[in-house]
Amino acid sequence: MIALGVQPRILVVALRRLGDVLLTTPLIRSLKRAWPAAAIDVLVFRGTEGILAGNDDVGSVVTLAERPARGESLALLRRLWRRYDLALSTQSGDRPTLFSWAAGRRSVGFVDAAGIAARLKWLALDFPVLATGGLHRVDDVLRLAEAIGIPPVPEVVAPKGPMPSGIAPDRPYAVIHAAPMFRYKRWTLDGWQVLAAGLDARGLAVLATGGPADRAYLDEVWTGQPGVCRLDGTLPWPQLAALIAGARVYLGPDTSVTHLAAASGTATVALYGPTDPRLWGPWPAGGLGAPWDAAGTIQNRHNVWLVQNPPSCPWAILPCQQEGCLRRLDSHSQCLDELTVSQVLSAVDAALASPAPARMGASGAAG
Template identity: 60%
Template sequence: MTRIELPERPRILVVALRRLGDVLLTTPLIASLRKAWPDATIEALVFADTAGILAGNPDLDGVVTMPARRTFAQSLSLAMKLGRRYDLAVSTQSGDRPTFFAILAARHVVAPVEARASGAFKSRFLARAVPVAAGVHRVEDMLRLADTLGIERVPRLVPPAALPFEPRPSSAYAVIHAAPMFRYKQWTAQGWRAVAASLKARGLTVIATGGPAADERAYLDDIWQGTDVLRFDGKLSWGQLSGLLADAKVFIGPDTSVTHLAAACGCPTVALFGPTDPRLWGPWPVGGLSDMWADIGAVQQRGNVWLVQRAFPCTPCQLEGCERKLESYSACLDALAPQQVMTAIDEALGPLGR
């Protein structure tokens, strides 16, 4: 497709009104825009609680934020701020709200559209539309937008700029992030304790990370009570977390934003997957995915990422656990054995794990 025509030094807005991990997965698109228009002013519109994942991103000149739950007055204020301020706006979602803000913000708008009446209506306001494709990895979705713009793909995730942190371990360490956003992505407390003990036996300091929320801290208190684990949960900014992960010997975590971040930082990453389909959401390794993740595999490796599953006949169901709700258990994760996880960890550690 021919490259979309923009004026010299254009102003570009990328709209990504999603969760933390999704926003991180938009960074290949942002990097593609920066390479195509090095003199552009490029900004991102995101929810306020996700802006940290873009901190220090060298491809961005600014981040515009909005509350996830906004009042009418806040929406009106944002609309006035955005109104025709940009030469190009790219919505990374087909939803009404992100598409509306993109159309409001720029003369030229590119966005995904669904194959239904609402998508046809939105297409009237777009310079170029991208048909929504089922069964496509989220990063590939972003790169399809670059194709539609007629620009070269840059298939790499860009983590927040690394910042120093204290106390910095004086010996080799592993990082465990045990808390996903939702219950149905949780592994067992016994599993995490067994993995931490095995890592200690291999001579590694074990660092536990997590967010500052009270319920998450309580969950981690239960997991790590009585263990020899260094707790960093609630203490690090996203930039400090990038610095921590960049030097870790291995990272282990469930399907969550920090696992995607670990992979982007180049850390050997072991990802525990349950109901989620790796073909859509498997971590994106440094260097990209020339061979996409399979839907099922006891241990799969792509670049610096090892993906572990306990496959049931229904795996991956792409549902919210066995009870079809966010607070559900997932039998495939509950049945995942620590030894299977340690097999992947030892592969990731290489000689250190033997």
């Protein structure tokens, strides 16, 4: 382990989307376990800081616009200059590497194998780590912990806050988060509606969550569904996390909220299409154990059931890791369009049949 003193100041740079920031929390936890008295700050894009709310490992959060003006970036560089004993970049890009190098008296980060910029980064960083593919994002980011000689702690830390009063029903409930960021990760409108009816038939109240920007799409999903209690746009991240933690089961596509649900320990049913779960599958509470397979009908790891539809892929290459069948963000994905409600409900039934201790700690695979 590198020597930093008893109360070091540490900066973690995670300039990515919400789910990526959440999957950086195992690195932050590893740092906090290695240096319990450390003050750990995190640099993120403005608008993603909520995913770190209530995280006891984080001292403060520094934000930057995703497309900042030159003056904002320069001002932040001056503000952070050599302020930290250690700074870690969780990406190999120029901007996060620059902030890591500038902020830390010692710096760690990923570096690509080739290119002029890569050679400069190899020289600039005190602990450069070769950027490689093929690892789950959590395992990948924990390579930074190993590079500085500290034990990796593979625990995703969800936002923490109180359960919102007057929202959770007085009977067991399910949470559905139907809206991913991009169209190509969506399931069908009919699928969600019939699924909600199936949950109701199993004695569960159905709560539907979503962000303010999801309102128009969720109007399409839940119109004519009076039994579904809509909470979209009403809950900050800590309260959303508390609501999901109290659910009997959570269901959602490949989205940051699904990663949050998996980390909370709640029985989580994740609907995956083009995304490769080996790299970006939900990370269960207590760790992944056996890696996700590339494709399967229903796979189970700890408290997560991952549902895919391999036979429907027209190119037989699921997961294709592409932006839908049309290779653009607003594309459909045939593998999700043809995913049946019966298959999803099979995963739900397996999740509901699993006793709470098994959901938190068991591991296995099916399909």
